[in-house]
Amino acid sequence: MSTPTKYLLQESQMPKFWYNIQADLPQPLPPVLHPGTMQPIGPDDLAPLFPMSLIEQEVTTEREVEIPEPVREVFRLWRPAPLYRAHRLEKVLGTPAKIFYKYEGVSPAGSHKPNSAIPQAFYNAQAGVKRLTTETGAGQWGSSLAMAGQLFGLDVTIYQVRVSYDQKPYRRALMETYGARCVASPSNETEYGRRVLAEHPNHPGSLGIAISEAVEIAAQRDDTKYALGSVLNHVLLHQTIIGLEAMEQMHMADAWPDVLVGCTGGGSNFAGLAFPFIGHGLRGGAKPRIVAVEPAACPSLTRGKYAYDFGDTAHLTPLTKMHTLGSTFTPPGFHAGGLRYHGMAPLVSHVKELGLLEAVAYTQNQCFEAGVTFARAEGIVPAPEANHAVRGAIEEALRCKREGKAETILFNLSGHGHFDMGSYQKYFAGELADQSYDEKELAQALSGLPSVPA
Numbered sequence: 001m002s003t004p005t006k007y008l009l010q011e012s013q014m015p016k017f018w019y020n021i022q023a024d025l026p027q028p029l030p031p032v033l034h035p036g037t038m039q040p041i042g043p044d045d046l047a048p049l050f051p052m053s054l055i056e057q058e059v060t061t062e063r064e065v066e067i068p069e070p071v072r073e074v075f076r077l078w079r080p081a082p083l084y085r086a087h088r089l090e091k092v093l094g095t096p097a098k099i100f101y102k103y104e105g106v107s108p109a110g111s112h113k114p115n116s117a118i119p120q121a122f123y124n125a126q127a128g129v130k131r132l133t134t135e136t137g138a139g140q141w142g143s144s145l146a147m148a149g150q151l152f153g154l155d156v157t158i159y160q161v162r163v164s165y166d167q168k169p170y171r172r173a174l175m176e177t178y179g180a181r182c183v184a185s186p187s188n189e190t191e192y193g194r195r196v197l198a199e200h201p202n203h204p205g206s207l208g209i210a211i212s213e214a215v216e217i218a219a220q221r222d223d224t225k226y227a228l229g230s231v232l233n234h235v236l237l238h239q240t241i242i243g244l245e246a247m248e249q250m251h252m253a254d255a256w257p258d259v260l261v262g263c264t265g266g267g268s269n270f271a272g273l274a275f276p277f278i279g280h281g282l283r284g285g286a287k288p289r290i291v292a293v294e295p296a297a298c299p300s301l302t303r304g305k306y307a308y309d310f311g312d313t314a315h316l317t318p319l320t321k322m323h324t325l326g327s328t329f330t331p332p333g334f335h336a337g338g339l340r341y342h343g344m345a346p347l348v349s350h351v352k353e354l355g356l357l358e359a360v361a362y363t364q365n366q367c368f369e370a371g372v373t374f375a376r377a378e379g380i381v382p383a384p385e386a387n388h389a390v391r392g393a394i395e396e397a398l399r400c401k402r403e404g405k406a407e408t409i410l411f412n413l414s415g416h417g418h419f420d421m422g423s424y425q426k427y428f429a430g431e432l433a434d435q436s437y438d439e440k441e442l443a444q445a446l447s448g449l450p451s452v453p454a
């Protein structure tokens with residue numbers, strides 16, 4: 001009998017709890033600091049931006065957090081998500097490795113982002129919030145929150161990084177189809193946006209600036225809160241449904257990963273897949289190698305400093321300890337817009353400092369090349385962000401070939417690229433430049449890191 005290609009769980013097998021890695025870490029996460037007092041912040045400091053239920057999830061050290069039934073009910077539209085064995089890719093690469101991928105592109109918005117957008121909208125609606133503001137890069141998060149807002153009766157305003165807004169007009173149409181308003185950032189709608197535009201009228205935007213705009217608006221109104229698509233502990237918590245399902249599916253396949261691979265922008269899809277496996281290892285189970293893949297043009301994990309920094313460019317957020325390129329750093333306008341963030345999730349950064357994960361960086365052409373190889377073997381066209389994970393997985397498979405090892409590789413295919421075909425066209429036309437960041441700008445951004453007493 002041939003080995004299966006897809007491993008599918010029943011709706012009844014969908015996890016009922018998210019997994020919190022904070023319960024299993026050998027050292028606790030460094031505290032979040034108030035930039036004025038440099039003292040750890042309390043729940044009240046975050047209350048203007050988030051409902052208390054999400055603030056509680058941000059700080060909890062409980063191992064399991066229950067997924068509310070109304071959230072699970074929406075998740076049933078596409079979850080559990082399939083796990084695939086990449087038989088054809090293995091053959092094309094001629095590798096003895098077994099390659100598995102968890103496919104998150106089956107969600108209505110096309111990526112893993114609804115895994116957190118749905119619970120965030122649910123908890124905000126439950127707290128009586130009427131309106132959400134957010135940032136988006138490529139538009140995957142924006143369209144996910146737009147859909148979630150519609151399902152739970154919330155108005156959603158999205159500040160989309162200008163370069164992605166111009167590159168991907170159909171993502172905006174999708175956000176509008178779900179009933180949200182999408183504004184190019186920097187915009188004239190906020191004080192901070194106007195300040196940036198006054199200095200640089202053609203500014204390409206960055207996630208740090210878009211976050212500042214969304215936070216500025218949310219902080220002004222009692223009925224409005226802010227939602228973040230990555231980085232924060234509660235977002236990573238929500239994404240662990242990916243890894244929890246994948247563990248069940250690996251059991252079905254009678255296999256277990258030796259290597260796990262994910263792409264990292266703010267760290268949420270990567271942590272979503274990896275944290276349940278890392279936790280299993282910390283509790284005495286098998287310890288796979290964990291590989292985070294980031295863009296060479298925005299390499300926070302491989303080139304950033306592990307230091308306290310702001311999460312946004314206008315410095316409206318608290319200080320978190322993370323791998324950062326500096327909050328004023330503007331990455332070049334490459335096509336994986338969802339990976340253009342100056343910082344890395346504090347939890348992913350901390351886990352790296354504990355020596356529990358490795359990080360590598362690839363250029364966008366290296367990643368598109370891998371994405372095309374994958375599409376031609378497996379049929380699915382990955383999002384440019386997900387191409388980084390594909391590249392990482394292919395590198396591991398080729399290493400196995402060189403070393404004659406039949407290892408098991410599991411990677412997260414975080415989204416499809418159906419709205420990103422313009423960047424594929426550019427790749428085929430040879431017009432995709434491997435822009436590197438400006439070393440001087442990086443040095444300047446890093447020299448401006450806030451000084452925090454030891």
Ligand SMILES: Cc1ncc(COP(=O)(O)O)c(C=O)c1O
Nearest residue numbers: 140230265266267268269338415
């Ligand atoms: C398909 C896809 N993968 C990955 C990312 C990166 O985000 P994160 O690191 O939070 O998973 C994004 C962000 O927009 C995305 O759209």
